Amino acid sequence: MNTKKPKDPLYPKGFEETRELKKQIYDDFQKPSKKDEQDELTPLKKLNRKIGIYLSPKSIDISDNEKKRKIGVIITTIILLTLIISAYYFIIYEPSQEQLSLAKTTKLNELHELYSGALATSPNVLLLENKINDAATPEEVETINIITQATKDWKTFHKQSINLHQDKYNRTMAVYENESKNTIISTTEAMEIVNENDATILSQIKFEEPNTVSVPILVSRLQAGAGLVKVGSVVDIYTSSNSTDENVSNSTAPEISGCTVLSIMRYEENGEIDSEYSKSKMIVAGNTTNPKENTKSFSSDVLEMIKGAIVNGYDEKETFEMLENYGVKLSNYERQINLGDLDDQYMLLIETPQDKVNFILNNMDNIVLTIPTTDAPDWMVTEISSTYQN
Numbered sequence: 001m002n003t004k005k006p007k008d009p010l011y012p013k014g015f016e017e018t019r020e021l022k023k024q025i026y027d028d029f030q031k032p033s034k035k036d037e038q039d040e041l042t043p044l045k046k047l048n049r050k051i052g053i054y055l056s057p058k059s060i061d062i063s064d065n066e067k068k069r070k071i072g073v074i075i076t077t078i079i080l081l082t083l084i085i086s087a088y089y090f091i092i093y094e095p096s097q098e099q100l101s102l103a104k105t106t107k108l109n110e111l112h113e114l115y116s117g118a119l120a121t122s123p124n125v126l127l128l129e130n131k132i133n134d135a136a137t138p139e140e141v142e143t144i145n146i147i148t149q150a151t152k153d154w155k156t157f158h159k160q161s162i163n164l165h166q167d168k169y170n171r172t173m174a175v176y177e178n179e180s181k182n183t184i185i186s187t188t189e190a191m192e193i194v195n196e197n198d199a200t201i202l203s204q205i206k207f208e209e210p211n212t213v214s215v216p217i218l219v220s221r222l223q224a225g226a227g228l229v230k231v232g233s234v235v236d237i238y239t240s241s242n243s244t245d246e247n248v249s250n251s252t253a254p255e256i257s258g259c260t261v262l263s264i265m266r267y268e269e270n271g272e273i274d275s276e277y278s279k280s281k282m283i284v285a286g287n288t289t290n291p292k293e294n295t296k297s298f299s300s301d302v303l304e305m306i307k308g309a310i311v312n313g314y315d316e317k318e319t320f321e322m323l324e325n326y327g328v329k330l331s332n333y334e335r336q337i338n339l340g341d342l343d344d345q346y347m348l349l350i351e352t353p354q355d356k357v358n359f360i361l362n363n364m365d366n367i368v369l370t371i372p373t374t375d376a377p378d379w380m381v382t383e384i385s386s387t388y389q390n
Contacts (some may be wrong), residue, residue: 034232096137103138107146113151114199117177117206118157124149124232150199162187165209173210173353176253182353184210184258200288211354214262217364224346225262225339225369227331233261234375237352240366254370256356261369262349266327332379 108129115125128146134140166172172190174183185193190207219228228237236254280293302323309319334340348369352360360367371377373384 007171016192080220090167099138099194100135103141104132104135104379107132107141107144111146114146114203115153117201118161119150119153119203122153124153125145147199151202154199154202155194158205158207159191160209162190162194165207167210171210172207175208177204177206181253182256182258182356183352184212184260184353203205212351213354214358215352215357216349217360217367218345218347219364219367221340221342221344221346223368224348225371226335227340227344228377229261229334229348229369229371229376230328231261231263233262233371233377235350235369236372237350237360238368238370239363240368247368255359255367256352257372259369260351262351264327264349265347267345335379 072208104213111125111128111132112120115122118336119125125294128144131144132141135144162172168186170187172186172187174185174190174193175181176183203279220238225233227233237256238254278293278295280291283290283292292324305314306323309316331340350369371380373380376384
């Protein structure tokens with residue numbers, strides 16, 4: 001008996017065989033389970049999945065103790081991190097930043113002290129400022145050498161300034177800004193000052209063209225360098241402690257340096273001469289006594305002699321040769337014999353900066369003229385040399 005169903009004409013040919021083949025393949029190659037798929041997840045996804053389990057209230061159900069333990073671990077970790085970060089900030093970072101800030105402030109103050117006045121706007125100021133601000137450690141700040149660059153810049157500036165600010169006598173005037181004193185010096189000496197000093201000194205000096213006037217002053221012998229100054233002497237001017245000028249500083253430096261003595265006059269009485277030299281000798285022979293006396297006298301008036309020579313009463317050349325440097329010679333002889341007229345007064349004509357005229361006139365009773373040993377007269381050089389050679 002034939003049990004096969006008749007073929008449906010609408011049923012595709014070979015469909016039954018295809019279905020059986022698919023079933024066989026499915027049985028032979030089953031799909032991996034969900035567990036296998038989870039094992040193939042990447043480590044990052046696994047971590048995210050576990051975190052989600054702990055944090056998500058609707059995820060996997062865990063016990064209360066487990067929750068407390070997890071929360072405690074998280075809080076403890078946060079506290080430890082906070083303590084570590086705070087300790088680093090307050091113990092290491094903040095002190096180091098304070099030291100760095102102090103080092104930068106100190107270095108910037110040094111920069112602006114050395115680059116003051118004419119060099120305050122120098123391009124090197126901005127470069128050094130940026131270098132200081134960019135430093136990461138105090139040690140790096142300290143390695144920034146400001147004085148070397150500042151000294152180089154000041155020397156270049158001052159040498160140009162000296163050449164521009166000199167008078168017809170090849171002199172310039174050094175003005176010390178912080179000490180309010182002026183010094184008239186030769187350009188050669190000015191160049192030596194520039195070459196021998198660094199920025200700490202050079203930043204406090206400026207050179208100007210001398211603007212001088214001659215000032216007549218009437219002073220005592222004590223004030224006039226003991227009467228030993230002469231025409232052409234270079235003197236420094238100091239003031240005694242009872243000076244009334246409010247602007248007088250307490251510095252040990254002179255108020256004015258490098259003043260030139262242009263003329264000196266003594267009172268007329270110093271030229272009055274009335275002298276007598278007497279030498280006596282007694283000769284005794286038996287009962288005979290024979291006194292013998294040798295007397296020389298001289299009376300004159302120096303000023304009157306000069307007047308007579310001018311009107312041809314005397315030989316003018318001979319008179320001038322005889323009286324030349326009379327006052328200086330007299331002072332020198334008084335110095336050598338340690339005896340002289342201490343009440344003498346002198347009228348001197350002093351070259352001084354114009355802005356110091358009022359100071360000199362207002363303090364005429366208190367000023368003292370001194371002779372710097374660097375410009376000492378020959379007799380002073382001889383005395384000092386002989387003292388130290390012996």
